[in-house]
Amino acid sequence: MSNVCDICGKKKFSGSTIIRRGLAKKKGGIGMHVVKVSPRTFEPNIQSIRVVDENGAVSRKKVCVQCIRSGRIQKPC
Incomplete structure (x- = not known):
């Protein structure tokens, strides 16, 4: 089951979780x-x-929520 928006093509992307220790300056x-x-x-x-x-x-x-909010799609009445 793909997790891609059918309207804008938005999909998942990679990043990092950064763990920090210590007391801030x-x-x-x-x-x-x-x-x-x-x-x-x-x-x-x-x-x-x-x-x-x-x-x-x-x-x-x-559809991603950004496309729904921006009005790029039309919902049935």
Whole structure:
């Protein structure tokens, strides 16, 4: 089951989770130190909703919430 938006093509991308230890300098410590960097993925907020096509037909598509909010799709009444 793909996790890609059918309208804009948004999909998951990779990043990092950074673990830090120590007390911040502004709190009186010697600063925060990075002790571990773990890979992770950022998933888009994909919703399966009913959409009206250009022809007027209603179909079910996977759409990201950004496309829903911006009005790029038309919901059936």
